[in-house]
Amino acid sequence: MPDSKEPYIECSNISKHYSIQLNLKESFKSIISNKRYTKEGYYALKDISFKLHRGDRLGIIGANGAGKSTLLKIISGVIKPSSGSIRLQGESTAILEAQNILYEDLSGRDNIKIVTQLIGISNKINDDELNFIQEFSELGPYIDQPIKYYSSGMKLRLTMAIYQFIQPDILLMDEVMAVGDVSFRNKLIASFNDSFSKIPVIIMVSHEVNDIVNLCNKCLYLKDGEMVFLGDVSDVYKKYSIEHLEKKSKQSIKxxxxxxxxxxxxxxxxxxxxxxxxxxxxxxxxxxxxxxxxxxxxxxxxxxxxxxxxxxxxxxxxxxxxxxxxxxxxxxxxxxxxxxxxxxxxxxxxxxxxxxxxxxxxxxxxxxxxxxxxxIHPKYPLRPQLEWKIESIKQQ
Amino acid sequence: MISYRIINSNKETFRDYLKRIIQNRVLIYPIILKDTKLKYHQTFLGGLWTILYPFLSVVLYVIFFGYIFKIPLEHGNYLSFVLTGYACWNIFSNVSFQSGNALIQNQELIRKLSIPKIIFPICKSITVWYENIVLLLVAFTVLFFNENKDYSRLIWLPVVLIGLFVFSIALGTFISALTIYKKDLNHGIPIIMQALIWFTPVFYPISILPDFLKKFIFLNPFASFIELFRWTLGVSDKVSPHYFIGLIIAFIFTIFSFIFFKKREDIIIDYL
The missing domain is CATH 2.70.50.60 (abc- transporter (atp binding component) like domain)
Structure with missing residues (x-):
C-alpha cells in the first residue's frame, strides 16, 4: 500500500559531474609523463535534495544550462548521477516531450501503435483506444498517411492524443509548453485536471514562470546546477523575478x-x-x-x-x-x-x-x-474603461 | 510495506541487469516492428530485398564454383553445401553490418527511456533472424536431397540453432558497443567480413586446404557453427573434433561481449 506520509520521491544530494575528454595530444602526454593528466570538468548539478509527496506537482525553473533537463534525466533513470541517491515509490516513469516522439516515415496509425507501446502506455492498444485517439487528434482520413506529410499542428494534436493514455507513477515534462501552439497548450493544461489528475507526481520544467505558477504547487529554482530556492510556488516566483531584475539593472553607469x-x-x-x-x-x-x-x-x-x-x-x-x-x-x-x-x-x-x-x-x-x-478568463491583456452611452430613443 | 526503487551512482550488479533486461522484454516487439517498418517504407519489393541478395549469391556460387571451377566435395552435392553454409554466413554478416547502427538509430529512445541498452543490439539480431527465416527454411529442404536418409542427427539442430542465435547476439552486442566510440567500424566491418568469408568454409570444403591453413580455420567460430549446421542436416558426413576449439572461442566471446557491453552501459549516452 502506498503511504501518503512517506515521501513519494526523495532526492538526496544529487550531483552530476562531467569530465572533459582529453584530446589526442593530451592523452598522449599523460601516457608519456606517466601522470594522470586530467582536466577538471564541471558540475552540471550540485547537491540537489528535495522531497515530494503524493499529489505534488513540482515546477523547475532556471536559465538555460542550469541543469533542469539533466535533473529530469537522472530522475527518469536515463543517466546516472555521479553521487547521491534518489528513492522512488513509483514503478514507472515517463518523459513527456512535444517533439521527436513520432516517426516521420510511418503512418499515423503505425505511430499510434508503436509509440504507445514504446513509451509504456499499454502492451497493445485496443480498437476503442485507437478510435479515441483518432477522434481526439481530429486527423480523419489522414491517419493512414505518413507523418511527414502532416502539418505541425496535426503532429502536435496526435502527440497530445497519445498522451491522454499515459498513466505512469511519475510524469516528467521537459519544456512541453514552449513548443506547442495555443490550442496545444490549452489541451495540455486541461489534461492536468483531467487525465493527468490521477498521476501521483508530476515534475515539469518550463521557462514560463506563469505556467508553473498556474499548474504546480512546489517550485525548484536552479542556477548553474545549484539549488537556489525550493519551496512553495509563490515564494520562488518572487525570488526568481527579483533575481532576474537585479541581474539586469547591474549594468548601470554609462x-x-x-x-x-x-x-x-x-x-x-x-x-x-x-x-x-x-x-x-x-x-x-x-x-x-x-x-x-x-x-x-x-x-x-x-x-x-x-x-x-x-x-x-x-x-x-x-x-x-x-x-x-x-x-x-x-x-x-x-x-x-x-x-x-x-x-x-x-x-x-x-x-x-x-x-x-x-x-x-x-x-x-x-x-x-x-x-x-x-x-474568470483574463484572455486579453487590456480591459480599458471606455466611454459608453446608452440612450433610450423610443419608449413604449 | 512500501517497495522503493533506488537510483544512485553504484554499478548495477549483473543479476539486476539481467532482471532489468527480462522486465523490459515487452519493448522488443515494438522496436523490431518500428525498425522493420522504417527499413522498408516506400519500397515496392519490401522484405523481398533481404531475400534476393543471399539467393543471388548462392546461385552465383553454384554456377562459378560448382560448375565452372568444379570444387571437389567429399560428400553430398554442391548446391546443398553452399545453401547451408551461406544461410549461416548471411546471418553473421547481416548482424555485423547492421549492429553498428543499432544504438545510433535508436538514440532518441535511449535518451528518453531508462531501459538496458543491450536490448537494441538484441533487437537487431532478432530482426536479422526474422529476415533470414526464408533462407533458413530453404536450407532445411536439403534434407530431402541427401543421399543418406539418417535423420537422427536432427535432434541436435535446436542446440546448434540456439548456439548460432546466442553467438549472433553476442556479435551484434560487441560491434554496437565498439562502434559507439569511433564510427570507423561502420566502414571497417564490410572489409573484415569480405576477408573473413575466405577463411570460412562457406563455398569450399576445408579438405581442399593445405594443412597449415586448416589450423587457422579451426580457430574460427563461424566455421565451427557452419560445419555443425551442415552435420546436423546431413550435408557433411562427419565433423572434425578440432571444431570444438571454435565453439569454446565463441563461448568465451559471448561472455566477454556481454561484460564489455555492460561496462559501457552507462557511458554510451555520452557518446551518442
Missing part, C-alpha cells in the same frame, strides 16, 4: 547615467492607478529620449509610450532626478505585466543607451468583480 532605485513588485487592483518610478543620477548634462514599454507574461509588447507627444526628448541637468510613470486605472486586465524604459539618443533612434527594468505589476480583480463570470 554615459553619465546611473539608476539609483526603482520599484520592483507591486500588486494593484483593477480600479487602482499603477505607478512606476525610478531615480536617476546624472553626472553630466544629458539630452535623451525615453520610451516606456509594457509587456505581459506571454511575451509581446502591449504598448509603448513616449515622454512627450511632440518632441520625445528631455534635457536632464546634472543631479538626481525622479521619474514617475503612471498608468491610469481600468486599463489592464487581470494578470502580470512587466514594464521597462529605454533611454535613447535622440539623434540616432536605433541606438539604445540604457534599458531599465521597472519591475512587474500584478493586477488583481476588484472586490465586486470577484464572483463575476467574465472575470
Amino acid at each position: 554615459n553619465g547615467l546611473k539608476i539609483i532605485s526603482h520599484n520592483q513588485h507591486q500588486i494593484k487592483k483593477h480600479s487602482e492607478k499603477i505607478l512606476f518610478s525610478f531615480t536617476l543620477e546624472i553626472s553630466e548634462p544629458l539630452n535623451c529620449s525615453i520610451v516606456f514599454y509594457l509587456n505581459d507574461t506571454r511575451g509581446p509588447v502591449l504598448f509603448d509610450s513616449l515622454l512627450f507627444r511632440e518632441k520625445n526628448e528631455y534635457q536632464f541637468a546634472q543631479g538626481v532626478h525622479e521619474v514617475q510613470i503612471s498608468i491610469h486605472s481600468y486599463l489592464l486586465n487581470k494578470g502580470t505585466y512587466f514594464a521597462k524604459c529605454i533611454f535613447a539618443n535622440p539623434q540616432d533612434d536605433n541606438h539604445i543607451e540604457q534599458e531599465i527594468n521597472l519591475g512587474e505589476v500584478k493586477v488583481i480583480s476588484d472586490d465586486w468583480e470577484k464572483d463575476e463570470k467574465w472575470n
Whole structure:
C-alpha cells in the first residue's frame, strides 16, 4: 500500500559531474609523463535534495544550462548521477516531450501503435483506444498517411492524443509548453485536471514562470546546477523575478547615467492607478529620449509610450532626478505585466543607451468583480474603461 | 510495506541487469516492428530485398564454383553445401553490418527511456533472424536431397540453432558497443567480413586446404557453427573434433561481449 506520509520521491544530494575528454595530444602526454593528466570538468548539478509527496506537482525553473533537463534525466533513470541517491515509490516513469516522439516515415496509425507501446502506455492498444485517439487528434482520413506529410499542428494534436493514455507513477515534462501552439497548450493544461489528475507526481520544467505558477504547487529554482530556492510556488516566483531584475539593472553607469532605485513588485487592483518610478543620477548634462514599454507574461509588447507627444526628448541637468510613470486605472486586465524604459539618443533612434527594468505589476480583480463570470478568463491583456452611452430613443 | 526503487551512482550488479533486461522484454516487439517498418517504407519489393541478395549469391556460387571451377566435395552435392553454409554466413554478416547502427538509430529512445541498452543490439539480431527465416527454411529442404536418409542427427539442430542465435547476439552486442566510440567500424566491418568469408568454409570444403591453413580455420567460430549446421542436416558426413576449439572461442566471446557491453552501459549516452 502506498503511504501518503512517506515521501513519494526523495532526492538526496544529487550531483552530476562531467569530465572533459582529453584530446589526442593530451592523452598522449599523460601516457608519456606517466601522470594522470586530467582536466577538471564541471558540475552540471550540485547537491540537489528535495522531497515530494503524493499529489505534488513540482515546477523547475532556471536559465538555460542550469541543469533542469539533466535533473529530469537522472530522475527518469536515463543517466546516472555521479553521487547521491534518489528513492522512488513509483514503478514507472515517463518523459513527456512535444517533439521527436513520432516517426516521420510511418503512418499515423503505425505511430499510434508503436509509440504507445514504446513509451509504456499499454502492451497493445485496443480498437476503442485507437478510435479515441483518432477522434481526439481530429486527423480523419489522414491517419493512414505518413507523418511527414502532416502539418505541425496535426503532429502536435496526435502527440497530445497519445498522451491522454499515459498513466505512469511519475510524469516528467521537459519544456512541453514552449513548443506547442495555443490550442496545444490549452489541451495540455486541461489534461492536468483531467487525465493527468490521477498521476501521483508530476515534475515539469518550463521557462514560463506563469505556467508553473498556474499548474504546480512546489517550485525548484536552479542556477548553474545549484539549488537556489525550493519551496512553495509563490515564494520562488518572487525570488526568481527579483533575481532576474537585479541581474539586469547591474549594468548601470554609462554615459553619465546611473539608476539609483526603482520599484520592483507591486500588486494593484483593477480600479487602482499603477505607478512606476525610478531615480536617476546624472553626472553630466544629458539630452535623451525615453520610451516606456509594457509587456505581459506571454511575451509581446502591449504598448509603448513616449515622454512627450511632440518632441520625445528631455534635457536632464546634472543631479538626481525622479521619474514617475503612471498608468491610469481600468486599463489592464487581470494578470502580470512587466514594464521597462529605454533611454535613447535622440539623434540616432536605433541606438539604445540604457534599458531599465521597472519591475512587474500584478493586477488583481476588484472586490465586486470577484464572483463575476467574465472575470474568470483574463484572455486579453487590456480591459480599458471606455466611454459608453446608452440612450433610450423610443419608449413604449 | 512500501517497495522503493533506488537510483544512485553504484554499478548495477549483473543479476539486476539481467532482471532489468527480462522486465523490459515487452519493448522488443515494438522496436523490431518500428525498425522493420522504417527499413522498408516506400519500397515496392519490401522484405523481398533481404531475400534476393543471399539467393543471388548462392546461385552465383553454384554456377562459378560448382560448375565452372568444379570444387571437389567429399560428400553430398554442391548446391546443398553452399545453401547451408551461406544461410549461416548471411546471418553473421547481416548482424555485423547492421549492429553498428543499432544504438545510433535508436538514440532518441535511449535518451528518453531508462531501459538496458543491450536490448537494441538484441533487437537487431532478432530482426536479422526474422529476415533470414526464408533462407533458413530453404536450407532445411536439403534434407530431402541427401543421399543418406539418417535423420537422427536432427535432434541436435535446436542446440546448434540456439548456439548460432546466442553467438549472433553476442556479435551484434560487441560491434554496437565498439562502434559507439569511433564510427570507423561502420566502414571497417564490410572489409573484415569480405576477408573473413575466405577463411570460412562457406563455398569450399576445408579438405581442399593445405594443412597449415586448416589450423587457422579451426580457430574460427563461424566455421565451427557452419560445419555443425551442415552435420546436423546431413550435408557433411562427419565433423572434425578440432571444431570444438571454435565453439569454446565463441563461448568465451559471448561472455566477454556481454561484460564489455555492460561496462559501457552507462557511458554510451555520452557518446551518442
